[in-house]
Amino acid sequence: MSKSFVKAIEILDCFITNPEMTINELAETANMPKTTVFRLASSLEEAGLLVKKRKSSHEVTYRMGLKLLIYGKHVSQHMEYNKIALPHMKRLNKEIDELVHVTIIEGNEAVYVETVDSSKPVRLVVKIGARAPLYAGSAPKLLLSGLSNDEVDEYLKNVELKKLTKNTLDNSERIKEEIEKIRENGYSISYSENFKDTVGFSYPIYDHEGNMVAAIGVSIPDIDHTKEREDFLLVSLEKTVKKIWEETGYIQT
Template sequence: MSKSLVRAIQVLDCFLEQPVMTINELAERANMPKTTVFRLAGGLEEAGLLIKDRKTSHDVTYRMSLKFLTYGKHVSEQLEYNKIALRYMKELNEEIDELIHVTIMEGNEAVYVETVNSSKPVRLVVKVGARAPLYAGSAPKLLLSSMTDEELDVYLNEVELKKRSLNTLTDKEKIKEEVEKIRKRGYSISYSENFEATVGMSYPIYNYDGKMVAAIGISIPDIDHTKEREEFLLDKLEKTAWKIWEELGYTD
């Protein structure tokens, strides 16, 4: 992390102790040279993180902008759906004894933020914090489908498409076709795309205004897979997703 970024964060931290300050007060509290604080405050103002109030040429103060409310809202929502989802994940796990996971999109990757493991001798284990590219696996592909067509094109032009497993999609047009299929049916399935010898299926988690904030999925070893088992698990997963949607206020 660059020194300028660290110092900018230190400047922002000062406002947690005193909400409104002049440059002199901010420099003293941050223990930095006034010229440095002035430069950092200007950059934070330009980014929309600080508001400058000018009463006179000699009476200028700074305060945090309401943009932080937006950041806080997103963090709050993430904590909310994690907490709600985990309860239903455990219920589903008790019923089917398979790996259940919740995945979010962070940048150009999918991140597994919650998992409930199977107790079966042969099972897939995914650690919280594990990452995957958005083009490989049921949950990552589902998150990818939430992008607009323009965002998808940008992503596919930026990312290096690599084989992670037997059936990983690495052709841009085939990925676009898969995304369109997911959008139409409302869920995602993968067969040995991110992990070898596994089958994954995922449904979206929507918040109150219909935005996809995460994906909830089931992953099983392919030796346990049959078409009947797949349909059974998809039905159970859809019902679980609906319970989470309803608690988050999404009822469409």
Template sequence: MSQSLLKAVGLLDCFHSKSELSLIELVEMSQLPKTTVFRLVLSLEEAGLLVRVKRSSHDVKYRMGLKLLELGNRVSEQLEYRKIALPYMKQLNEKLNELIHMVAIEGNEAVYVEKLDSSKPVRLVIKVGKRSPLYAGSGPKMLLASMDDAVLNNYLEQLEIQAITENTITSKEALLEEIAKIRERGYSVSKAEHFKDTVGFSFPIKNYNGTTLAALGISIPITDYSKDKEEVIIEEIRKTAQHISTLLGYSG
């Protein structure tokens, strides 16, 4: 990451204790050279991330700009579905006693943004914040299959597939076939592609305009797998994902 960007973010962090800071205060708090701070402040001001407050020629301070509020609201809106989904994820977790997880796209990766553990002695453990390639695992593959074709093609052009387990899809041709299957049936299945000895199932969470915001998934130990259990899990997660999507305004 650019050192200048890191330093600029560090300057914004200085405002955690005071709403307005002078250039001298920013120099002291950041421990950066005055010329560096001045240059970064000008850039942040130009971007709308800092605003100059000039009360006199000798009293000039800076405060955080409304652009940050706008960006924060966008992040909040993007993750609002977590709050809406969580009670229904808990119900699903209590009913099935299996790992329930939710993943969303960030860049070219899937990120686990919520999860509820199983109480079984043998179970998969996933931490919120864990990242995964989009080609491995039921949730990530569901997100991949939900991409527009133009975005998907761009992703595939840059993709370098690395096997995570012996079951990971390792060719783009096979991945395209898998995406076609997911789109046709409306959900994704993973059999030990990302986590060994684990089977996963995921459905999309959609908003009012049909955009897939996240993938809701269930993962079980492969030793617990049976065709009958698969049918039960798919039906339960389908109903839950559809209900959450309805609450988010989806009517498809």
């Protein structure tokens, strides 16, 4: 990680205890040279993360910008959806005894932000915070399908498509075809695309405006997969996500 980036974060941390400071006060609090603090504060101001206030011709202070509030709101919204989804995830897990997870987009990746593990001796485990590319796996593909066509094109133009398993889709046109299939079906399935020997199923979580904010999924070892089991899990997952939609205020049309 860039040293300048780390130092910029340390500058922002200073405002947790003191909401408004001069360059001299920042330099003392952060224990950095004044020239370094001035350079970093100017960059943070340009990015909208700090706001400069001139009190007099000789006194200028800085405070956190409203852009940080937007970031905080974005994070809190996802935390809110996790809180709504978790009781339903636990009930689904109790019914099917399989790994249940919630995934969101962060940057150009899917991030697992909530999981409920199976109690089976042979089971899948995904750690909270684990990341996956958006082109591999049921939940990541589902999240990718929620983007606009222009956003999908931009993503595929800039991402390096790697074969994570023999089943990973590593061709842009095939990925676009898969996205259209997901949009048509309303859910996503993955057969060992991100992790070997796994099968995954995912449905979208929408907010009250119909925006896809997360994906709720079930993953099982492929040795447990049958067509009957697949149909059962898809029905159970659909029932669960519809209950979540009721709480998020999404009305299915």
